[in-house]
Structure formats: structure tokens, C-alpha cells
């Protein structure tokens with residue numbers, strides 16, 4: 880998988896595996912990282928774009944997909 884210059888979206892990016900994925904994507908040179916969380920204020924990493932997303936909420940999913948599609 881080509882990560883360098885990719886646009887990516889990580890769910891649950893505020894902690895645990897999601898947070899670790901974001902760090903790895905930053906190190907690998909992703910061009911843009913949407914860091915999604917139920918509470919976007921819990922995203923503390925620099926260099927990412929926080930985005931609100933509860934994966935059980937259809938309206939959240941639609942809004943996140945539309946926002947990320949704009950890059």
C-alpha cells in the first residue's frame with residue numbers, strides 16, 4: 880500500500896490503535912490525515928484534521944464522507 884502522499888481517514892483516532900495508526904501514517908508521509916473521533920476535541924495530534932464521527936451514526940458517516948471527499 881502506498882502511504883506517501885495519500886489522503887486517509889482514521890476512525891477512533893483519539894486513542895488506542897487509531898491513535899497509533901495516525902502516528903504511523905504521519906511518519907510514513909501521508910499527505911492529509913482526517914483523524915476521526917466521537918469527540919473531535921479529543922484529537923491532540925498536530926498535523927492532522929480532526930473530524931467528528933460516531934461510526935454508529937448514519938448522519939455522521941455521510942457528513943464525514945462528504946467532507947473527506949472534498950480533501
Ligand SMILES: NC(=O)c1ccc[n+]([C@@H]2O[C@H](COP(=O)([O-])OP(=O)(O)OC[C@H]3O[C@@H](n4cnc5c(N)ncnc54)[C@H](OP(=O)(O)O)[C@@H]3O)[C@@H](O)[C@H]2O)c1
Nearest residue numbers: 890891892893894895896897916917918921932933934935
Ligand atoms: N489493542 C489490540 O491489541 C487489539 C488487537 C486486536 C483487535 N483489537 C480491536 O481493535 C479495536 C480497537 O482497539 P483499541 O485497543 O484501540 O481500543 P481502545 O483503546 O478502547 O479504543 C477504542 C477506540 O474506538 C473508539 N470508538 C468506540 N466506539 C466508537 C463509535 N461508535 N464511533 C467512533 N469511534 C468509536 C473510541 O473512541 P472514544 O474515545 O470516543 O470512546 C476509541 O478511540 C477494538 O475493537 C479491539 O477489540 C485490538
